[in-house]
Amino acid sequence: MSGSDRVRQEEGGLLYVVATPIGNLDDLSERALQVLSKVDLVAAEDTRHTGRLLQHLGLSKQMIALHDHNERGRVAKILEVLGEGRQVALVSDAGTPLISDPGYIVVREVRAAGFPVSPIPGPCALVAALSVAGLPTDRFLFAGFLPAKGSGRRSALTELSAETATLVFYESPHRITDLMADLVTVFGAERECVLGRELTKTFETFYAGSAEAVLAQLQGDPHGARGEFVVMVHGAAPLPAGEGASLDTDKLLGLLIKELPVKKAARIAAEVSGLGKNELYQRALELKGN
CATH class of the missing domain: 3.40.1010.10 (Tetrapyrrole methylase, N-terminal domain)
Incomplete structure (x- = not known):
């Protein structure tokens, strides 16, 4: 002081x-x-x-x-x-x-x-949840609440798809299944996730497993759409140096151009893959034309 x-x-x-x-x-x-x-x-x-x-x-x-x-x-x-x-x-x-x-x-x-x-x-909900998640916590990225609309949410997730740190989100009960469905689509069905619901309260519950499995757990739980959620996602596996080109860039661009202008889609894809923005812009135009 x-x-x-x-x-x-x-x-x-x-x-x-x-x-x-x-x-x-x-x-x-x-x-x-x-x-x-x-x-x-x-x-x-x-x-x-x-x-x-x-x-x-x-x-x-x-x-x-x-x-x-x-x-x-x-x-x-x-x-x-x-x-x-x-x-x-x-x-x-x-x-x-x-x-x-x-x-x-x-x-x-x-x-x-x-x-x-x-x-x-x-x-603090995010710290409490991380302490029992069993996910790496040496590095984590807290992104708060993702956009409420599906297109904005998927775009935000796509930008984070190559992040190697553990990801942490907050989500409301009426959007939690939509968020998990988008995680399966963008991050892949096997990405490890842990959800904490109603932390420190009487009906505190944790769901853990692959994104696909956690989505199924939520859908099978009659109380799964109640309470506030902390969503934690294992970071992406780091790419070896020089292997950005091994990404399925067409798939990435295809997802992005469904939700975003071509220029922005190319910029995000360049950040994720490490490839040239101009090259990806041209490829995005081709994909959109097809």
Whole structure:
């Protein structure tokens, strides 16, 4: 902590970023409880949801809503409170704020104004899921929520198809089977996947196996389309140096040009294969013509 941060903290103007439970309320840390007990204002993604948590903790706090649609407009209010030497807690509906949740604009502006920002660590769905997935975690890429529409989702997956790090996504229950079907199509039926559903809650469930097998497990489970999901996918096998040309580029281009303009399809295929963009552009035009 810098000297200026220490002065600010002694004066009291401080923003806490507080992780809250993702399901099981017993996962709230003692430190998080202490912070929520002492702050002057709670900036919550959903004040009704956070209100229930505070009520469970026996706390009554002034709250303001801070979500994707109003975050920029809340900066002034939070800076005003901090400027008065008071303290603010930023919380999301569940887990660690800013991890696929609103808050980064506020944190950036609060820092720019010279106030310290202190993390109160705790539950995070992607970390909890990875810890029990049995997939490599020395490198992973968190991509949050993929596009809701099928064409956009398949395009995003295609761009990630050659990524060697473990991939992590969040997905909602009404799109989970569509996502798994697209994973089978784009990544192949045998790509290893692990899904975590309702983490830390009563009906916590994990599905593991090939993409095709996990899709079948979901479709066979009457509760498979309930709850929030963390989707983890084993990274692609790294290509030996100079073997980009061994990819089935026609198949890759064929998938891409169904969803994207030829120019963009060629660019993505070039990134995945290591082949020349102009060469792939010409080939994509031929395939589209046929």
